Amino acid sequence: MTCLEKGRQRTLCPLISTMLNIVVYLKKNVQDKCGFTLIEVIIFLVLAGIILPLIFIPFMTGLKSYSTPEVVSTATFLGEELMEEIKSKGFDENPASPTDPANLGPEGESRSQYDDVDDYDGLTETSSGFGNYSRSVTVFYVSADNLDADAGAITNFKRIQVTVTNSQIPNVAMATLVSN
Ligand SMILES: [Ca+2]
Numbered sequence: 001m002t003c004l005e006k007g008r009q010r011t012l013c014p015l016i017s018t019m020l021n022i023v024v025y026l027k028k029n030v031q032d033k034c035g036f037t038l039i040e041v042i043i044f045l046v047l048a049g050i051i052l053p054l055i056f057i058p059f060m061t062g063l064k065s066y067s068t069p070e071v072v073s074t075a076t077f078l079g080e081e082l083m084e085e086i087k088s089k090g091f092d093e094n095p096a097s098p099t100d101p102a103n104l105g106p107e108g109e110s111r112s113q114y115d116d117v118d119d120y121d122g123l124t125e126t127s128s129g130f131g132n133y134s135r136s137v138t139v140f141y142v143s144a145d146n147l148d149a150d151a152g153a154i155t156n157f158k159r160i161q162v163t164v165t166n167s168q169i170p171n172v173a174m175a176t177l178v179s180n
């Protein structure tokens, strides 16, 4: 148990104990058929209004963090899906004479007509049904001795980077290389 959790438990235990004492007192009054005065009812409602949120907020926070793995899993799936689509395309519009680095991108094609990997360079989209997730792509040439940095010149290798963003999690990024 972390110090934070211990501290929270120390704070909550007296509150829960107080609440239980009130419930026992109320139960006894009901059993004795004494009823409650208006003051007792008001005090109970005021105390319940203060104590119940303090008890439930930590649980609600726990439930919220529980959904994070599902968001990461969905983001990873969406990134891999787009990466597989890109990898299925050709190395270049004209592999015999590859595109100049300054001209990477679609050759006038629409999104559904992309036919080489660098057509996806600069693409940002949300896939249907997943409006909270955004996918963006960067494609650039790399040299064999540095596979991470933009070579700034035509080589036989292109690096494809796909990044998926969702406000609940850090960005999910993945990269792969394709060769001519
Ligand atoms: Ca193309």
Ligand SMILES: [Ca+2]
Residues within 6 Å of the ligand: 092, 093, 099, 104, 105, 106, 107, 116, 117, 118, 119
């Ligand atoms: Ca292209």
